[in-house]
Amino acid sequence: MTHDHDLVLRPTPAQREAALNPPPGRAGGDLVVETLAGLGATTVFGLPGQHALGMFDALRRSSLRYVGLRVENNAGFAADAYGRITGEAAPLLLSTGPGALTSLAALQEAAAASAPVLAISSQIPTAGLGGGRHGYLHELPDQSASFRGVVKSVHTVRTQSQIPSAIAAAWKSALTAPHGPVWVEIPQDVLLAETALPVVTAVDATPDDLPPRPELTAVAADLLSGAARPAIIAGGGVVRADASGKLRQLAEKLQAPVVTTFGGKGAFPWEHPLSLQSWLEDRHTTDFLEDADVLLVVGSGLGELSSNYYTFKPRGRVIQIEADLGKLESNHPALGIHADARLALQALLETVEERTDASAPERVRELLEKVASRIAGQELALEQEVLGSVRRALPAGSPSFWDMTILAYWAWSAFDPRGANTMHSAQGAGGLGYGFPAALGAAAADPTRPVLAVSGDGGALYSIAELATARQYDLPVTWLIVDDGGYGILREYMTDAFGQATATELTRPDYVALAESFGVPGVRTTPETLAEDLAKALATPGPSVVVLPAVLRMFAPTHLG
Template sequence: MTHDHDLELRPTPAQTEAALDPPAGRTGGDLVLETLHGLGASNVFGLPGQHALGLFDALRRSPLRYVGLRMENNAGFAADAYGRVTGEAAPLLLSTGPGALMSLPALQEAAAASAPVLAIASQVPVAGLGGGRHGHLHELRDQQASFRDVVKSVHTVRASSQIPSAVAAAWQSALTAPHGPVWVEIPADVLASPTALPQVTAPDATPQDLVPRPELTALAAHLLANASRPAIIAGGGVVRADASGKLRELAERIAAPVVCTFGGKGAFPWEHPLSLQSWLEDRHTTEFLEDADVLLVVGSGLGELTSNYHTFTPRGRIVQIEADAGKLESNHPALGIHADARLALQALLETVDRRPDAQAPNRAAALLKSVRERLDAQELDLEQRVLASVRAALPPRAASFWDMTILTYWAWSAWPGPMHSAQGAGGLGYAYPAALGAAVADPTAPVLAVSGDGGALYSIAELATARQYDLNVTWLIVDDGGYGILREYLTTTFGAPAPEATDLTRPDFVALSESFGVPAVRTTPDRLHADLSKALTEPGPRVVVLPTVLGMFEATHV
């Protein structure tokens, strides 16, 4: 019996001819890059190492563009950002042992933020897998065990014929909701050995749809349509699923105020009459959400930051839409809907009745007024002026990437548009290499990175990468002489700072940047807007250093 799909598996005459006469001089490394190209990749990130040289030799014969960073963790951050802004799987090429392990913090951030990173690492030769022989350079007893707790899936290759299938399966896994990092490891001798296998053309790795169960969306629609005080928390899953339009339509149909999580910025218009913006660390917002009789949570696990450090105690019914089954009902009982945010919101829109409520915009406005009054009662003019200057300087198309620094903590609550930060896992050094990855994705638009002086030192070597590839990234370094946010935490938690731990000897960032051939300027809060605007409009990398000490707004979650 013949089925339609049987015909699709037949090679074309051209494919058959090419398969019977593959080019000479190819290796397992070529199979990796051919598979990536066939899947749609155009750029790869990484750092070479002895065991991975088969991959890097094959780059000479590949149309893929290689962007090499100076440290594996930074290469992982660049791939993370590339995946976030493009929605594509970002290949990351790594070596064995120390090189692989150096990428772990970046892969943890990618996992927490659901960024699709396809890490491909070398391994010791086949004979040494599983401890068959000891003493190989870079050898780990069980390399993949170090990554299983971080990545979505692990794929191990033992022969060159397995490479296309393993890479395609990893690609599909990375792009199936929830997106995330995946791990492929290939022995060094498999990467370097010649192969007579046909060239890889276009493997099928279509992501699987995560469709909601209709009886659950029917119940959720009933609860929302009949609620007295519905509210919505929009998380990063809305942004990743490109579902902000559907979220807005649903919120307007049921007159539900919407708050965006720190990872979900851009999921709902900041100035919309139903917008609660992102003041999740404000007790007024927490109480508003607690008072909702039906709370719809889309694409968020209600983790530590979203729940105002786990002080959120809802009194109503929660409906949670989440693609990551591990986050579903992990912090609060709910009507859990395991689904992609876009598909679940579409199902709700097809089912939910309109719920008119003329008072909903008034309640949202009253909340924001309370937040503003709280801020106005504190001496926070400098912090708000600095953030406003950064926002005003940023061109409309420019993406921004933020390190774990005090200005970022402000931006989480007060920044009115999309932003990317390392709040998923909370590691330092994210902003600058991530911004480089975004600049690779779109070389025509400027990109902004924001770091403190402590975080900047984690990725200062990437100034060389920015110069080498002439990437349009402006780096704002807020220099407060140390780990400023940790000073704040030590003082508020233990009553005093610990300068021996948090005060830092740091370089002259302007002179250091210029030594890499990157133009730099030292600015002040009054000149920040002008200096940052100028840097963002000039081609190539730029650095703007702002020496100042910023403070945090009052912690209202305690």
Template sequence: MPTAQRARHGGDLVVESLTALGASTVFGLPGQHALGAFDALRRSGLTYVGLRVENNAGFAADAFARVTGTVAPLLVSTGPGALMTLAALQESAAASAPVLAIGSQVPTAGLGGGRKGYLHELVDQKASFRDVVKSVHTARTASQIPSAVAAAWASALEAPAGPVWLEIPQDVLLAPVSVPPVTSLRAEPRPLSPRPELTAEAARLLNAAERPVILAGGGVVRAGARQELRALAEVLDAPVATTFGGKGAFPWDHPLSLQSWLEDAHTTEFLEDADVLLVVGSGLGELSSNYHTFSPRGRLVQIEADLGKLESNHPALGIHADAREALAALTEAVTPRPPGTAAKAAAGLLTRVRERIDAQGLELERRVLDAVRDALPDDSPSFWDMTILAYWAWSAFDPRAGALHSAQGAGGLGYGFPAALGAAAADRGRPVLAVSGDGGAMYSIAELATAHQYQLPITWLIVDDGGYGILREYMTDTFGEATATELSRPDFVALAESFGVPAVRTTPERLRTDLADALAAPGPSVVVLPALLRMFAPTHLDRPADGGPDGSPDGGPGPGQP
């Protein structure tokens, strides 16, 4: 390509449109067909964070969207580059993270069954994304680019938020344009307000309830409805449990808090015993229903922004609405009641859970998780891969003023570290923690170069147990021995240092100090903990015989992913 200054082209319209809509940061990885857009980045005020694998770039964009609450642009190339983002976009879809993935395409002459033989060519690239993202968009001419970007942006934000796909042919990105720069675009999502007659009926049910309970999911966190949830719980004097995706929606140490012990039959029984259970921002899927063993005996009221999840698993008074608006409306509509026995009931449940864990000889696991909690600043976010320590964190970790994020929506490996990079790019003023097992760490080891290049304030805790630890437990419990779970792995400390990233090998006794020191230091760092951790066992109440995914009466110890 010529080195002289070029005239504006289609790629500039992409970048100008993103800027006009409020974007600040773009994640991605360049490729031949997308070079027009990347050339335009050079002339823009957008911050570019380039990762080494497209899937990791998608995870970084996912995390940026989660922590900022706005759209995260992801820029990739055609064919292999585009397809490499699918696992990350699946996670964004499961977690309702508004990622705007923009991919290039072969020249327009090759679209729709035209000229064949282009590099990276797919017969129908969009078809690969239709089952993963919220919506698919195409710009076939330069004049279509601003409107296509705005439409995709609005779709990503509209409740329920989620990822979208926009593709633009190579020749359109490279074609010179003479129109003025894009300076103003509107992409405002439509509000999703509760219908007043449904709010009134929900308030009537809650007012008549003797044992109301609230289950808060990720929709409460995404809607920024923490204050509204607390206000309603206190007005109703109702205990609150949070799903794994909803951690942080309700204060961990509040007298009404049931915390997040959803893989626990005591908690399942408590939720079932509510005469009115208000489920907010959760579809009551596999993990949130203790592997579909949950069977409510009272009335269910469900507030959910995703219409496809409304009453998808249990009949309810379904309210299709944004969690924040619906909770605020309910708080105004219900009759306040004085504090009663709810706090005592919540404390009793947590005592039963704690006694169960105490009896299982899991001191190492609890000591490790406590060390992580003590070392992490209260307002720092953490990102957890699919590993045993993360499964503990789902139930037992207090996120405090920060937030706990994981890939439990879609359950793919390799999320933790690249996601933490995206969060660190959003706010360089506080440290970010990533937690992986040695198996998951190998999915994203190349991103140590990204962390070093951008000097992002991220500490990566790698728990090295020599293999896929949770799968080892599943297979041993089910078949008597494990297959394909043991792994050869590198010296993670030496490998990190070869990237220019400081690293230390620690022990459970030194973890708190070593991790705190790493988080306090500027730039990236790695802490490696060789340890063989175990999952807590499920409780065995009188559950349905086929309730758990492993055939156990009340569910297995964690989701069926490594």
């Protein structure tokens, strides 16, 4: 009896000839880049180092495009953004020890945001492995142990024949819901040694589907169909699963108001009659959600920010759809459905009954009016003017990447992203320095549209070296730096808590002159001219810097009421 897969595995005469006579001059590093290309990768990020040179030399013989950054952590942020924008696993090539460890903060952000990053690191030669101390440069007793608590999976290689399968397994892991970063390490001698192995051409690493169990979606559909006041919280899982269209269909079918988390920005249209927007740090919104008799949470673990600092106490029945098993019912009892958001929303669409509720849009309007009134009473016209100027200047469809800075905290709640998968920030893990290198990764993914990065002056100093990267690859990124003389949000936190701030004031460079020294045009702007200057910079090809000297304030916290 002949099975189809038996036929698939039989090489053609040409394939057999190529396999038996591989081209000369190849090494283990070639197996790495051949496997990546065979999996569909087109662009890799990274930074070379002594033990990793075999991989980087192999790039010269491959069709892969290399985008090199100046700091490994920034290369990780760039790969993270590339993965978010494309939905593909973004290869990140790193060296051993210090080079590898410098990427940890970026990989933590990728893990928190479910961004598919495929980190491939070198290792000391195999003779030095095993936990001893052999005196090799960059040596760690157990390098992979440093990454196990951060990434989805760790894959170690000790021979050349293991390279294709290890990378394929890592690729599959990165792209199986929930997406995330993965780690592969390969010793220096394995990368450098010549290989007689055939060229890697056929690699299958199709990610596994994560469908919902039908008995669970049947119960969920029944609860939602019979609800008097259903509501929906849409998280980053909706964006990652490309499920915003299905979310909108379901919300309209149920007449259920929708709030998007900060990681789920763009999952639901901002101006839709059922849109509660993203005002999660607001007691009015928290009260509204607590009042829902059935609350559908899709693609969110309801963590610190999404739960208004854990003050959210739902009174109705909660249904939680979550691909990350560890987040399922981690904060609230629920009907937990372990599934990819897209597949689960499709199952609900097919089974819920249509509801009519003429009051839902009116309740949404009333809530947004309460929020607007609260903000209006706090004398925050400057902050709203600046954020409005950014929105006017940024073309619809252009992505934006926000560092951990006061303007970004405003944007989490108040910025209309005008589409799914267009606004991204480092709010998953909360590390500084994300905005600009991430924007570079997005521009590498799609150089046909301008990309905006937003940083404070403190965060900008984390990634200032990447102005050289922006110039070298002529990437269309406009970097808005809001210069308030220090770590503005920490200054505010400390002043509120202790009466005065410590270690928050910074000596800064002249950012315009510094940008111009890299060959990147810069301009100093004002709140009044920001929209015009930013629009002009975004419309100009290549990188640019816009500096706004301004001290912004956060709106008053509302999780205390």
